[in-house]
Amino acid sequence: MPKSEDWVLKNVGFDVFPGEAVGFLGQNGAGKSTLLKLIAGTLTATEGSIQVNGRVAAILELGMGFNSDLTGRENVIHTAGLMGFSRSEINAALSEIESFAEIGKHFDQPVRTYSSGMQARVAFAIATAYRPDILIVDEALSVGDTYFQHKSFNRIREFREKGTTLIIVSHDRSTIQSICDRAILLDRGCMIKDGEPEEVFDFYNAIIAEKENSTLMIKRLPSGKVQTKSGTGEAQVTEIVLLGDSGAVTETVAVGEKVELRIKIKIHKQIDELVLGYGIKDRLGQVMYGTNSWHTNQIITNARAGDEYEFKILFNANFGAGSYSVVTALHNRETHLNANYEWRDLALVFSVVNSNEHQFSGCNWLKAEMVVAQNGY
Template identity: 65%
Template sequence: MSLMIVDNLGKAYRTYKTEWHRFGRWLGIPCQPNEEHWVLRHLNFEIQPGEAIGIVGQNGAGKSTLLKMITGTLQPTEGSIQVNGRIAAILELGMGFNPELSGRENVFHAAGLMGFSTRQIQKAMPDVEAFAEIGEYFDQPVRTYSSGMQMRVAFAVATAYRPEILIVDEALSVGDSYFQHKSFNRIREFQEQGTTLMIVSHDRSAIQSLCDRAILLEQGRILKDGSPEEIFDFYNALIAEKEKSTIEIKKLESGRVRTISGTGEAKIKDINLFNEKREKADFVEVGESVFIKANVVINANIGTLVFGYSIKDKHGQIMYGTNTWHTKQIVKNPRKGDEYTFLVSFPANLGPGTYSVQTALVDSQTHLTSNYEWQDLALVFDVVNSNQTYFDGSCWIEPSIRVEKA
């Protein structure tokens, strides 16, 4: 059974000539609004138990509105949401907190609204206080709190009891690094116990590390639903899209999706990875000296050409990336028909696993000004470990360990 079913969901904000017309609409009298603005429309998706869903989209796409309707703080204009389980949500910072009450008093109030008894709240209170780690401020008015302290208390009370569905908006971004790590660890613990996660964030690494699925919203509609890597690659291409640029999507034999975008004024003709023997390679050894060779053709006269690349793991997390803007190797005034070769040498100080290379041909330090070509999964290779001491992780950082008897 699905944990959540969103069926033809929509939210509109309407203005009427008079409040009587609005009141008449509530009573079912056909009163046409003066203006009607749809924030969300025709949303359909299902969530299964244990899934982790990232909601992605530009500002104004309707992400927060969607979460508010799921949690019941906002009523839909059309469609329905069926939820089969208890929801815990962290939406707007300090939402529902009384600034004149202490953190402890607000925890009683918030947990009570979540449906827990006084006895249950009293039993959980020491854990909430310990997790929040704000010391004596826990018994001070919330109006004296910093935004980070409010976040600590809000997260602690929302996760004091494991919910079937945990919803987190961008609010976690205001916390300090220590508490963010602590919060994500708790989220992962809940996931292991079967909690379904729905998170809104612009942080690609957070969604790719926590989620197994992502939904891209654009102008209030679902534009794409798929793996986080595929969604973020498409989203990245979308926000960089300019006049005359295109987005091309190709499904590879491995099942992964390659996204290519750009104006085409410069394009990668071919790209390969070479091992220490200067042979083309699909796999390399941990620590081996390798190089990437990218041949680029110029299809129009342009002012500057910058080549960039990133190495990503199988989850789409960037291991390393840079470009020739930062290395001060900018190509000036390339002409139509010119060809350039970029050779990138580096030691494969990576953990065993599958990696991909993302490439960018742009005019400056970013692809947001002129994006000639942006290509995800331009190259895929494997790293194996048959020569080095066994280790865990994505990076090879060989240690020197001394053991001394005290």
């Protein structure tokens, strides 16, 4: 049989500027890991060119290049040497690498005895022992315990503050949106969107949910934000408003105020099961809270064309001061990935102001109480 070739990446081009953080996302097989290997220099492009200025540190695969018969310490010395560091530079950083990895006595045991999480710790500690000009991180940090993930991302943020350029692949929306300045979406080897992380993730979710005969609409709102809407159209949200404690429609509420989110829906084609999902996101697009009527056991059955429904969602606005948006989803099961009738980002935008509570930081108001007691009394 004649040999055939498949292009993993085709016509992909972009610039990443010093100190910028860019996240790459896309479904499996989109070409994300291949792209990172090209930038890191572990793969060579068939055509085109890649220009990299500065020293690159990459975490592409767990323990990539580790000798399983060598100890963690020996692998650190070997790997750092391959990175171009002298023995004196390695010796100067060795204790800090051991301390950061936090694997105790295992540091002097063969790597073949390590778990994947332990390999991730050592690999990350080596790659970040010396602040690089460019740090490339694949999904490696999704493995391991939550404590080390937090510790690793704190180091990444420190590098960013000092001017390191970050290129990261992750399926975790909060990771991309909290760290990155922009995001690039790859699909079957092509670059299809480059923009603000929230906008790109909304577009990505719409593509995943898109089914046959569904539509995908992109609209720029007066605020400058880009709204993504998709779905097959059997049902749609016709009205969404936020009511304050007084019962009047409002766009601004106080911290902790009792509010009502009212959503009206119209059916255009018979649906056996209809589920409403909603989420409240902060200004960066991170979900503060979200659920749907599947989880609350309030599924609408046998909805007919022309039927209209109204949902009233009551809650206290226990959020920090800032701007928030509501996303809505109409589907038939636990998630919108099965049958997406309508997905709408930025369906409603509202603000929370702190006019009555003590000053606090963060996204959520816990209404915490502080008790102070003197010893012996």
